[in-house]
């Protein structure tokens with residue numbers, strides 16, 4: 001393997017070098033001053049690992065079952081819109097890579113390949129992310145298609161009643177190129193995202209038209225009635241909302257600040273994880289995303305109580321640099337690094353990764 005691709009940071013550099021600047025900004029950017037985006041990464045540096053010695057680590061096994069999905073490791077790809085922005089094939093290539101790596105793929109509602117194409121390409125667990133649209137009939141039709149195509153869970157994103165102020169996109173007047181479409185939605189519904197206007201983001205305009213900002217807890221029953229699939233809420237950051245999620249019968253929560261793309265100044269995702277874990281029953285899976293870039297990061301999130309961890313941007317870096325093989329490289333690197341971390345930590349099983357693994361990093365940050 002080229003030595004430049006031995007870490008996710010190397011793959012990120014390669015992706016940056018080859019993507020058009022406005023596509024790079026859309027993927028990499030956060031909202032506002034990007035305080036939350038930066039803090040998501042910084043939080044991992046506040047934890048030190050407490051390795052135990054003289055433990056038999058000849059077999060490190062990170063396999064698990066998550067909401068019925070068998071995974072080779074507690075890793076998945078977070079839902080992201082428009083994989084074809086970085087690769088002609090898009091989500092079908094991502095799906096094959098995830099299957100080969102034994103990782104989960106959460107396809108986005110704004111996927112640039114059809115739900116059915118993605119399901120046909122997938123060889124492993126596949127879930128579908130949804131935004132709550134004003135037009136509930138569209139939502140209901142997508143749920144029906146997801147069930148028919150064999151998706152294993154629905155992930156409702158609840159941190160986006162509107163799109164965060166992503167200054168890079170506003171400055172670029174970012175619009176989704178017309179060759180890349182959210183093919184699972186009617187063309188008329190997504191027209192605004194393709195309209196380039198100086199000082200505006202096509203995506204933000206589109207969401208303003210289509211996303212339902214009136215969504216509240218009582219509406220979840222409507223979705224529950226329409227599906228037998230497990231329901232995951234994505235974008236929970238507080239103990240209060242975690243408890244409400246449990247009261248409303250969700251099957252899992254995903255601690256996330258949307259990769260720093262929504263509320264700028266929101267808690268770093270890793271800082272929110274312990275309060276959510278402590279607020280829900282031990283058997284309820286708590287998932288995590290935001291800033292995970294190495295096996296060490298993965299181990300830290302698992303030690304704080306995440307049952308599984310998703311990566312967003314790194315999957316697109318892999319896809320941009322080498323299609324299916326690039327995504328597979330990203331996932332496989334993370335698996336290798338996680339197993340390595342478990343071995344050197346003296347914690348060969350996932351159950352061994354608890355808070356005793358962690359100590360505060362001894363020097364002040366920065």
Ligand SMILES: Cc1cc2nc3c(=O)[nH]c(=O)nc-3n(C[C@H](O)[C@H](O)[C@H](O)COP(=O)(O)O)c2cc1C
Nearest residue numbers: 027078079080081157258259289290291311312313
């Ligand atoms: C380019 C891009 C598109 C995204 N699109 C969606 C989306 O359509 N729905 C959603 O719930 N989250 C979306 N996200 C957020 C991711 O699911 C995830 O929360 C975030 O990227 C995780 O942080 P990380 O990129 O630091 O790993 C998107 C993120 C990126 C970078």
Ligand SMILES: O=C(O)C(=O)c1ccccc1
Nearest residue numbers: 081110163203207258261
């Ligand atoms: O969720 C996002 O971060 C995002 O970029 C997006 C893209 C298309 C439609 C809605 C949101």
